[in-house]
Amino acid sequence: MLKWIRPSGALAFIVVILAIGLFWWLLSDWLLKVSIEAAGSKIVGARVELASADVTFNPLGFQLDGLQVTNPKQPMQNLIQLENAKGSLDLLHLLMGQVIVEEMSATGVRLNTERKVSGEIKEKKSKHKDQQKSGDQAGEKEPERSTLAVVKEKLPSLDEILAKEPLGTLDQIKTFDEKSKSDRVTFEKSVATLPDEAKLKQHQESIKTLTQSKINSPQELKQRKQDLDKLKVAIRKDRDAIQTMRDQLKNARSDLAKRYNDLKNAPSEDWNRLKSRYQLNASGAGNVTRMLFGDSAQVWLTRVLAWAEQAQKFMPRGGDKDSKATAPKRREGRQIHFPTSNPLPDFLIRKAVLTMEVPAGAFDLQLTNVTHQPHIFGKPMRLFAQGTKLRNAEQIKIDGVFDHVKPEQAKDSINWLLNGVSITNIPVSKNAKLPIEISSTRANFSGDLILKDQAIDANAKSEFKDTTWNTNKGEGSESKLAKLVTAIHDFNINGKLTGKLSAPDISLNSNIEDQLKQALGAEVKATQSDLEKKFKARLNKEIETAAGQYKDQLAFLTDKGKTLDQRIDALNKMLTTEIKSAAETKKQEARDKLKDSAKEKLKGLKF
């Protein structure tokens, strides 16, 4: 049996093992660095860089310096960056293939920092370009999205209105003029057909002849009476015709007066119709919030979605219970887990304390139960942060639970509260026509976010007090709007995010709109009033030409009416004429004489 044993072999084995051990010990730092960079880049989909890594063996642990995790959607920005992280590892579990970090601390943690070089992974460049082409609208560079197109309806000039809008006044002026002219022609023709002065004279002569010439016999008297009756019939006919024409002239006069009155009211009617179209209404002022803060909201939305997307990669969703369902990796296999009293996943950070560096100051963020296999561990990941007396804020409190213990019922929720945050020099609108920046303000932020079944439901409230603004001169109505906005010092903005995580809807509202409505309303009212005066004055000037026509027409109708009245009176007088006998004539003459003498005598008496 002993002849089968090679003692030098045992020695050689020990030497080989020691050599491998030495190799690992010497290269462990480099191997850890390379492993984290490779695995991290694969998971995130963008470059993960580490300045240096250090493995400690007693106790077993690690120290990482200068970690940068690129945002895959924005390769020139980091999702997260930290200066230093250290933690301790459980050796036994590490040998079992499980990375269990009991406690980890990280300092200098910053979010969304700028990179010096792009962190895009080369083979993903074409895919990234395709995503951009297909309209990845979560990007920051979307200045055109919230332009002033929403406040397009500025008040036009008077000439623009008169050129563009159909006006009833001008149509009525034309109609009035035409009708007046046609009526005049018609009436003149009609009056010309009536019995004129010559005819009347003729009738009078006939009556004189019949009534004043001597009657020699009763038969002649009878004949004369008959002739007079015939004449009266003719006179009556002529009188009726003139009366009819006179009535028509009367109606024409009242119609003319009415039409002229309508014409005078036409400018007001036109103005009332146009007023509603050119008034700056609530919807216009309501879009100001989106116009001013839409860009910034889009930036924050991009960041939130990027984080949510990365978190989704790390956390299992429904139907992804364990590695049994996933395709096995070459030369790696799958871990099958069995029931145990203390189940542990393949990777777990029990407690991590991150010292976050934000513009408001530094605060500690505590994470517990960080693992990509919460369904094995049985506990959800929790996030908690609290800070008071920060450099530029009074209080910060963040509380979150990422419950993926049952992947099919996965639910992530975060609540946040930031009070008394001092903010300076924050660009609000980068629109070229209306660049506005908050110079300084004190703000309170609060909100909640729930992510469930690939849908997001988030509410964010913010209050801004003692706000001062910076704005360069805009153009035209934008300049006016900028002036109005910068007069507002206290306002709030509320945002709501709902819908699918891949394409959520964002809505913003703010009491800036109410304040702007009031300010704009007064300004618009004054401008409208001025425009109204000019509008009516211009149209009234047009109506003056019709006024002349009216006066002429009225005078014409009046004159003709008077003339016809005179003729009617004359004809009526003619109709009262009677033929009398000689005796009756003498009787009448005697009576007339008696009357005259009685009058003379009574004149001399005094009572």
Next chain:
Amino acid sequence: MLNSIAKLLKLLNAETNPSQLSMGFAVGMIIGLTPLWSIHNLVLAFFVFLFRVNLSAFILSFTIFSGIAYLVDPVMDQVGGNLLTSPSLHEFWTSLYNQPFWRLTHFNNTLTLGSLVIAIVLAIPFFFISNFIIRKYRQHLLAWVRKSKLVQLIKASKIYRIYNALAGNS
């Protein structure tokens, strides 16, 4: 330099008994087929060094079967997966899983278990078959190979002369 290589060759070809060669092939096959960084491979490596197993055969077999392993990975993974998820073995695996020692062997990895089971099952017949082939080769083909032009060329090389001297065959 040539001396060092020759010494290495001597070391590698020290154990030339057919059983020693076959053992080298068999153990090389097991380590080649299974994931390298496993405890059982550490034990087998110690076995190869401690016992008089032909190292050349071991290295050659390990290299060849590492390549073959990459091709048959899915099959071995499937076998391991079936074994680990078998209801009749569930209690057995659960008891092993709750013991730290067995967890260190990574038995609950589908590839580790599947490849080890297949390798062990194949190793025994492989040992006897390779043993048989070696004996027959030596009996019938060795003389012919030694006379071949390739072998003559190798024998004429300087490194062979040094190796031969070291081996005491000059």
